[in-house]
Amino acid sequence: MSLTLIYNARVITMAEDQAVFTGGVLFDNERIHSVFSGKADQSIAVKAAVKVDAKGKWLMPGLVNTHAHLGATLLRGLGEDLPLDQWLKTVMWPNEAKLNRELAHVSADLALTEMIRSGTTAYLDMYHLFMDEMAEKAAESGMRAVIARGMIGIGASETEQKAKLDESVQLFKTYHNAAEGRVRVLLAPHAPYTCPPDFLRRTADIAKRNNISVHTHLAETRTEIDEYKAKYQKHPASHLAELGLFDVPALVAHGVHLSDREINLLKEKDVAVSHNPISNLKLGSGVAPLRKLTEAGVKTALGTDSAASNNTLDMFEELRSAALIHKGMHENPQETKAYDLLKMAGQTGAEVLGFNNTGRIESGCEADLILIDPDAPHLTPSSVERTISHLVYAVKGSDVTDVWVKGRQLMNNRELTSLDEEKIRYEANQSVKKFD
Ligand SMILES: [Zn+2]
Known part of the structure; x- marks a missing residue:
């Protein structure tokens, strides 16, 4: 010792x-x-x-990044100035399909390098590639991490859906509380609009049975809410609650388009929110109702989202943006208080990720x-x-x-003491020709 x-x-x-x-x-x-x-x-x-x-x-x-996608870091600077839907379908998903094991590792290493350099000590990584290796990587890097295998249910066969769930449960069994408690694992259906209700219900059942927390994207864009309501006649937050996703500890990313009703529901179900202001601004998604969330008593922390929609993983930049955007939006300099924001970026983030003693x-x-x-x-x-x-x-x-x-x-x-920054940046630059 x-x-x-x-x-x-x-x-x-x-x-x-x-x-x-x-x-x-x-x-x-x-x-x-x-x-x-x-x-x-x-x-x-x-x-x-x-x-x-x-x-x-x-x-x-240290600061805590409660929503990121490490595997997407190599896509930084690709396909700018597009709305979320188009950006995902024409830029992100086709390029993510090109991420082989080697590229996924370089992408995550680059993210870790940037996060450590800018004072982040814990992060949540929602991604779908080689997440067992990403858990090992988190452990080796020395960082504190929550590993969330992102699961998209639409377009997946019954066998594929089951394989994703099985993989997630296996990750939990192998890595939850690994590395002296530095690594945690949860279940991560990508979003209500990318996961059919029966898949979400199965996820919730597995989470309850195994006592696993959940993480998902929620209410990021207005279009998503409009389309969801047209299809299911309800807000996705209400639907997630009905399907049982909020019967276990849950953290949702974004929470931009929430009315008082959904905010009260999140409070009632003790659901935490990862506020990602820069990504929401950049994709033109809107601004989350931070003051209403905090006044209602919903635990709200900060996250960057991926380097493709931010475009940095610098939590100090996220913190400053969060502090400013709400003042401007509401034409009220008292909308956010410096100390409260600083606490959100650190201690609250640690709490919502399940790291209670830091x-x-x-x-x-x-x-x-x-x-x-x-x-x-x-x-x-x-x-x-x-x-x-x-x-x-x-x-x-x-x-x-x-x-x-x-x-x-x-x-x-x-x-850096646990990562070879020069090598990582060289390999990341070499990867550019693989994407378009
Ligand atoms: Zn995200």
Whole structure:
């Protein structure tokens, strides 16, 4: 059990008291042993095998990306300025069909590289290719991950549908709570409009029987809702509830087109929402009713969606966009509060992914930590009082210098320790000719 000491940091604890102070933290691979203000006293310092002088950098919990598709990262920059339906059918799905094992790995490696570099310490990956290998990859990379094998039910035969469900259950049995609890698995029907009701009901039954959580896209575009209502005479949220999908812990991505009725339903069923503002803006899908969701008590976290619809996996950028878009939309600067958004991007994200003992710098919590270098014009002038503002409105992912997940250092002074970044970027660039 080797202990690491970080000292001389500005600590943003994100704990109940919202404390920000100069000090440090002592931790190992199990938990944070102590958090202190001022200098570390000798009794703490002597215990540490590794000592990191933060030199005034900002130390905070890592950010959590609650909805991403790692396998699609190589499609970044393809087929821009199209509506969702057309974008999926003419760009995403044909190019995703070209992703072989090698390309899927490069795609995920590139995503991991970008996420660690920009201070993300946990993520959800909904994808359909080689997800057992993606679970292994998550474990090896040192990241905290939720693996969600995306299942499309339409156009699939009974045998194909069963194979997808079996594969998902097998993933759960093999990898749920693997890598000392860093890897979790859930069931992920792609969306109500891509999965027939009987397939969704079977998914729900399996989830209930095996006590597995679920994740799905929900209410992303207005067209999707209109078409769904024309076909089933109900909003997809109501339908998912009827089919039993919300009888287990559920996290839905987007939740853009929800009326008060559906928001109340999500609250009643304790369904969490992954708010993906940049992807929703870019695909012209709309803006989720964040304030209504939070006022109703629906747990709402942040996600980037894929690098093909964002186009980065930088959670600081997502955070800043979330903070701004609702103010503009509602012509009200009080629509969102900086600290609330920061909490959403970290601690709430960890909670909705089922990682309950992280997202705060507190004794006993697991050490998912990042250091940010404030020595930059865009973070000047700096003071304790301005720190939260800077974190939400001014920090960029590239300001992150160091990352630890569960006490293991994944980036050391901007160098990744578990991934070969140069090789990954070379291979990613080589892949360009494979797509159109
Ligand atoms: Zn998505």
